[in-house]
Amino acid sequence: MNNRMAVLVLFISSIGWGLTWLPLKAMNDIGLDGILLVLIAFSSAGLMLLPALILQRKAWLSKFHFILLVAFFGGMANASFQTAIYHGDVIRVMILFYLLPVWSVIGGKIFFKEKIDTIRAVAVIAALSGAALILGVSESFFQQFSYLDVLAICSGLGLAFNNLVFRATPEIPLASKISAMFLGCAAMIGVSILISRTAINYPENINITGYAIAYGMLWITLITFGTQWSVTHLEAGRSSLIIVIELVVAVVSAAIITQANMSTIEIAGGLLVLSAAIIEGSRAPKPDEYVLEKQA
Numbered sequence: 001m002n003n004r005m006a007v008l009v010l011f012i013s014s015i016g017w018g019l020t021w022l023p024l025k026a027m028n029d030i031g032l033d034g035i036l037l038v039l040i041a042f043s044s045a046g047l048m049l050l051p052a053l054i055l056q057r058k059a060w061l062s063k064f065h066f067i068l069l070v071a072f073f074g075g076m077a078n079a080s081f082q083t084a085i086y087h088g089d090v091i092r093v094m095i096l097f098y099l100l101p102v103w104s105v106i107g108g109k110i111f112f113k114e115k116i117d118t119i120r121a122v123a124v125i126a127a128l129s130g131a132a133l134i135l136g137v138s139e140s141f142f143q144q145f146s147y148l149d150v151l152a153i154c155s156g157l158g159l160a161f162n163n164l165v166f167r168a169t170p171e172i173p174l175a176s177k178i179s180a181m182f183l184g185c186a187a188m189i190g191v192s193i194l195i196s197r198t199a200i201n202y203p204e205n206i207n208i209t210g211y212a213i214a215y216g217m218l219w220i221t222l223i224t225f226g227t228q229w230s231v232t233h234l235e236a237g238r239s240s241l242i243i244v245i246e247l248v249v250a251v252v253s254a255a256i257i258t259q260a261n262m263s264t265i266e267i268a269g270g271l272l273v274l275s276a277a278i279i280e281g282s283r284a285p286k287p288d289e290y291v292l293e294k295q296a
Contacts, residue, residue, distance in 0.1 A: 006233040007281045010242050013226030016219070018249025022257075023215050031203040032212060038082045039189045040209060041216030045224075046182030048217050052175035060172045067172070067180045069165045075184025077158030080151040083192045088148035096152035098131040098247060101240040103160035108236030111164055119279060120237055127244045127276035133269025134251055163231040163239065170232055178224055182216075241280040248273050 027037055060067050084093045101124050108114035166177055193200065203209060231239040248270045255262050262270075 003233065006230045007242065009226045010230035010234065010239060011245065011277075011281065013223045013230065014243050014245045015249050016223035016226070017243075018246040019253055020219070020223075021250055021254065023211075023219065027208060027211055027215070030208055031201070031205065032208045033201050035082060035086045035189065035193060036200050036202070037212050037215075038078075039186060039193070040212040041220055042078065042182050042189065043186040043216070044213040045216040045221045046179055046186050048221070049175055049179035049182065052173070053179040056173045056176045060176050063169065063172060066165060066169045067176065070162060070177045071180040071184030071187075073158045073162035073165060074181030075158075075186075075188040077155050077162055078181075078185035079188030079192055080158060081155035082189060083196070084148045084151040084155065087196070088146070088152070092149060093152040093155075094247065095131060095135045096149055097156045098128070098135075098244060099153065100156040100160055101127050101237065101244060103157050104163065104240030105237035107160055107164045111168065112236065114235050114237055116237070119283070120241075123241050123276040123279045124237070126272045126279075127241050130269040130272030130274075130276065131244065131247055133265050133272065134247060135269075136265075160236070160240065163228075164236055166228050166232050167234075167236060174225065174229055174232070178221075178228055181224070181228075182220075238280045238283070242277045244273050245277045 024034065024037065028034055032040075081093070081097060084097075105114075105116055105120065105124055109116055162181065169177070227243070234242075251266065252262070252270065254260070
């Protein structure tokens with residue numbers, strides 16, 4: 001399997017994640033609550049892939065604990081992020097979520113013995129610095145922490161460990177793992193709604209629900225397959241740095257569509273993140289990446 005193909009697919013998928021705010025905003029504007037929208041989208045995507053999970057059970061039944069880990073970490077990542085975004089400050093949530101490269105590099109070092117060389121260390125610093133500049137972290141940012149900040153950190157941790165499990169289990173079919181991930185997310189979001197007693201406004205127009213289902217089955221499913229296939233073939237630290245490109249895409253696309261002017265600091269932050277992604281994306285593959293490709 002071509003390593004550079006995995007990098008390219010991850011870039012494209014990350015662009016897709018960075019543009020997810022467009023359909024979310026459009027559906028929210030026509031009457032579908034954000035948290036309900038996400039519940040419908042992930043539930044429909046999970047149910048669509050459920051037959052694959054059942055048919056492929058011989059491939060994962062003996063390693064059922066890994067499926068549970070995917071459901072837990074993938075579910076935690078999405079449910080924590082969506083709950084934090086819905087109830088908290090978007091800026092705080094985004095910057096805490098984009099600690100993702102730190103968790104991935106540490107996890108890759110612990111579980112896969114990945115080398116943290118000078119280039120990777122510089123790329124991590126560049127990505128985090130760029131994210132901080134784009135999101136405008138102030139001096140008072142870290143003065144007070146709430147449970148929503150904890151959820152935001154858990155979302156990045158969950159995604160990092162979810163990607164590590166995906167990478168560690170190339171013998172388990174991708175469709176099975178993604179189905180478990182979607183179903184775990186839907187279950188956790190449902191639980192979070194019940195626990196927080198969030199007021200849900202149900203849309204009167206049934207067509208809006210159809211849009212959410214299509215969004216989950218098509219958009220979310222495609223970009224998730226692209227992302228998870230790629231992280232299976234790349235080092236954890238490397239893939240997490242490329243994924244941060246989502247932030248640049250989200251900010252730039254929002255600025256273009258809303259005709260907002262980006263400040264010099266925001267542009268500098270975007271260039272730092274882009275540089276980190278290019279540094280990692282253009283590096284030659286490590287020997288263990290070749291091994292993983294052959295196993296998959």
